[in-house]
Amino acid sequence: MFPILTGILPANAQSESEGAPLPVPMTVSDAVFRSRWIGVQVDSGHKRSAAGMQGLPAEPGLFAPLENFANTLRDGLTLGPLEIHPGVAFGWEYSNVNSTFQSTSPSDDNSFFISPNLAVLYKREIGNWSVNAAYGGGFNYYLNQNYTAAGTSSQRNPFFNTASIGIGYLTSRQKINLQLLGSYGTGLNVITGENTTTADMSANLHWEHLLTAYANVGAHAAFSTSLNSFLGVENSNDNADLSSASAGAYADWFATGKTRVRFELSAGQDTQGISNESTANRSYIQGILSVKYKFTDKLDIDGGAGARYVEDPKAVDPKYVGLLPSFFLRGSYRPSEKTGISAGISLLGNDIQPSFDVTAFWQPRLNTSLTLSVYQGQGFSYTVSEQVQVSRGAVLSLNQKLFSKMNVLLSGGWQQTENLSLSDTGPAEQQSGETSSYGFAMGTLQWNFTDCGVDPVFKPAEAKISYGMRV
Numbered sequence: 330m331f332p333i334l335t336g337i338l339p340a341n342a343q344s345e346s347e348g349a350p351l352p353v354p355m356t357v358s359d360a361v362f363r364s365r366w367i368g369v370q371v372d373s374g375h376k377r378s379a380a381g382m383q384g385l386p387a388e389p390g391l392f393a394p395l396e397n398f399a400n401t402l403r404d405g406l407t408l409g410p411l412e413i414h415p416g417v418a419f420g421w422e423y424s425n426v427n428s429t430f431q432s433t434s435p436s437d438d439n440s441f442f443i444s445p446n447l448a449v450l451y452k453r454e455i456g457n458w459s460v461n462a463a464y465g466g467g468f469n470y471y472l473n474q475n476y477t478a479a480g481t482s483s484q485r486n487p488f489f490n491t492a493s494i495g496i497g498y499l500t501s502r503q504k505i506n507l508q509l510l511g512s513y514g515t516g517l518n519v520i521t522g523e524n525t526t527t528a529d530m531s532a533n534l535h536w537e538h539l540l541t542a543y544a545n546v547g548a549h550a551a552f553s554t555s556l557n558s559f560l561g562v563e564n565s566n567d568n569a570d571l572s573s574a575s576a577g578a579y580a581d582w583f584a585t586g587k588t589r590v591r592f593e594l595s596a597g598q599d600t601q602g603i604s605n606e607s608t609a610n611r612s613y614i615q616g617i618l619s620v621k622y623k624f625t626d627k628l629d630i631d632g633g634a635g636a637r638y639v640e641d642p643k644a645v646d647p648k649y650v651g652l653l654p655s656f657f658l659r660g661s662y663r664p665s666e667k668t669g670i671s672a673g674i675s676l677l678g679n680d681i682q683p684s685f686d687v688t689a690f691w692q693p694r695l696n697t698s699l700t701l702s703v704y705q706g707q708g709f710s711y712t713v714s715e716q717v718q719v720s721r722g723a724v725l726s727l728n729q730k731l732f733s734k735m736n737v738l739l740s741g742g743w744q745q746t747e748n749l750s751l752s753d754t755g756p757a758e759q760q761s762g763e764t765s766s767y768g769f770a771m772g773t774l775q776w777n778f779t780d781c782g783v784d785p786v787f788k789p790a791e792a793k794i795s796y797g798m799r800v
Contacts, residue, residue, distance in 0.1 A: 355702050357722045357744035361769055362516035362527070363489075367418045368446030369465035372491040372510045372529070410453040416467075418444040422476075440473035459497040466490040489514030502539040508532070515560070519767035520718060520746050521711050524560040529553070543583050550576040557711060569711045570602040575678070587623045591633070592616070599679050601709035609715050609751075611641045611679040615655055632658035639679060643715050644751040649681050667692035681749060682707060682719055696730035715752040721745055741770040 363370065406413040423439040446467030453460050469487045491512045498505040511530045518525040530553065537547035554572035577595030584590055598612040619633025634656040644650045659673035674685040686704040693699075703723045710716035722744030729737045745766045 355724050356704060356706070356720070357724060357742040357767060357769065358519050358720065360724060360740075360742060361519050361767070362525075363514070365422075365469060365516060366467065366489045366514055367444040367469065368416060368467035368489075369414070369448040370491045370512075371448070371450075371463035371465040371493045372512045410451055412448075412450040414448040414450070416446045416448070418442075418446070420444070422471075437473065437475040440471040440476035442472065443470045444468065457498055457500055459495075459499070461495040462493065464490070464492045504535075504537045506533075506535045518557070518559075518711065519744060520720070520765065521559065522765070522767075526558045526560060528556040545581050546579070547581070548576075548578040559711075567604045567712070569604075570600075571709050571711070572600045572602075574598050589621045591619045591621070593619070595678075597678055599709060601714065603710075603712065603714055606714040609641075609643060609709065611639065611644070611751075613637050613639045613678050615678060617655055617657075617677075619657070627664055628660070628662045630658070630660040632656075637678065641751060646751070649751055680707060681717055681751075698728045700726045700728075710748065713748070715750065717749045717751060719747045719749060721747075735774070738773040739771070741768070743768040 406415075419442070421439065421441045444467055447464070449464040451460070451462040467489055469489075471487075489512070492510070494507075494509040496507040509530075509532050511528075513526075513528045515524060515526045517523070518527075531551070532553075533549070533551045535547065535549045537545060539545040552572070552574045554570065557569040557571070559567050559569075575595060575597030577593055579591050579593035582590045594614075594616050596612070596614045598610060601609040615635060615637035617633045617635035619631065621629065621631040623629040634654070637653050637655045639650050639653055641650050655677050657673065657675035657677060659671075659675075661669070661671040663669035668691050670687070670689040672685075672687040674683055676683045682705070684704075684706050686702070686706075689701045691699045701723070702725075705719065705721040707717055707719045710718045722742060724740065724742035726738065726740035729739075731737055743766065745764055747764045748762065
């Protein structure tokens, strides 16, 4: 894919600052799927911009009237705990991937676009309660209605929407947190190789109660679902509904000021629903004993082991069902405010292979930062019943400030997806062991011409060039 974007975008990216937490791990699937979502995305636990960079300060001068207008507009849309941030982007895009998988006219491989977008933020505390809510969404209008990369006619979905709601209750002995996240939009699914409209929703509830200075108990419940509608030729009019539900309870013992021992019981179920195929279910019950030790303020490790019992009516291989081992190990190390690494590996719940992730951040100098994410994850297949897809890959990004008004962002990634069958018959078994890969490289040049504060209405102009290939 070769999109080139130039425009004025909203800036709500969270930059890496001194003392900030490590970046959230990014996968190739997420980066590519949302590459056309221009605006604020609030469903990842923090505000994130598709541009990936925070606006740079500019000196007053030629664009001072625009700066004053933007500041006035922004201030006028702040009403107590409610903030409203509009934005707009203009650009041009070219892509070598089209939604019809057929030869098209060169004039239909590119288009200018206009993308108005909106962010709404709400935050309030009342006594022991706190409420946070946010919405981020946008609309991409392509001037060339025959532009095929983003879908044509009824297959084109120009909207993207993200939302989050957080409710918290905190006292000296009790803590309750509820988080609701949702998103809806269209993008390229690198696993299936097709434009896909996806609606993701999740809910997480966590309760914890401090019994004594040395012990506490807690419970948690979670539900998530991903509704996928494929817009390409191969799986046209097909749908995939992948959902997961889990609940658990635990007891903690604080052996020392640096050591926490936990025993946890949990249960969960993963469900796969594909058009014209029977529903697949995997469920588990699990017990884990773990220890978390904080060596210093910069280094801590959390690990444990136990057993799980997995049921899958259609799985016949004993290594995927029955009584199986469970384990996890995770640690983080931040030797300085400009360097850090977090890593983990686990085999839990309905996993059939270990999952792992490594995220590293390095800021060798004030104007330069590097981020690396390496991962392996798994889940039910989008297209074949009783098939699990294991994805492994890496994403590397470089953020370099060249001058007072210019920034460069370089990023690239590669992901391989392997199909593994849980049954001994049908398409899942026939495709077992097959792999597909997707790689991308992207370069962004950003030029700032107005200083609009932390959350400006207008964003620096930028040019973006990227390439993607699926094999």
